[in-house]
Amino acid sequence: MSVKSLKQHKIEMTARRIVSLAISAGMLKRKPCLICGKGKLTKAHHEDYMKPLEVIFLCDSHHQQIHKKGVKK
Numbered sequence: 001m002s003v004k005s006l007k008q009h010k011i012e013m014t015a016r017r018i019v020s021l022a023i024s025a026g027m028l029k030r031k032p033c034l035i036c037g038k039g040k041l042t043k044a045h046h047e048d049y050m051k052p053l054e055v056i057f058l059c060d061s062h063h064q065q066i067h068k069k070g071v072k073k
C-alpha cells in the first residue's frame with residue numbers, strides 16, 4: 001500500500017465517522033436510495049471525502065455499483 005492510499009484511507013475513515021456522528025446528533029438525516037428510492041438501510045456515500053457532510057444516500061447494491069463504476073448523472 002502506498003503512502004498516498006494510506007492517507008486516503010484515513011480521510012475516508014474520518015469522513016464516515018463524521019457522517020455517523022452527524023446522523024446520531026440529528027444534523028444529518030438518512031434518506032432513501034437516490035437511485036431506486038428504497039428507504040431501508042441506506043449508506044452515506046461521499047463524492048468528495050474532503051466535504052464529509054456532503055453525502056448522498058444509497059442502498060447497498062447501488063452503493064457497491066457506484067464504487068465499481070463511478071457515479072452516473
Ligand SMILES: [Zn+2]
Pocket residue numbers: 033034035036037038058059060061062
Ligand atoms: Zn438503490
Ligand SMILES: [Zn+2]
Pocket residue numbers: 044045046063067
Ligand atoms: Zn461510497
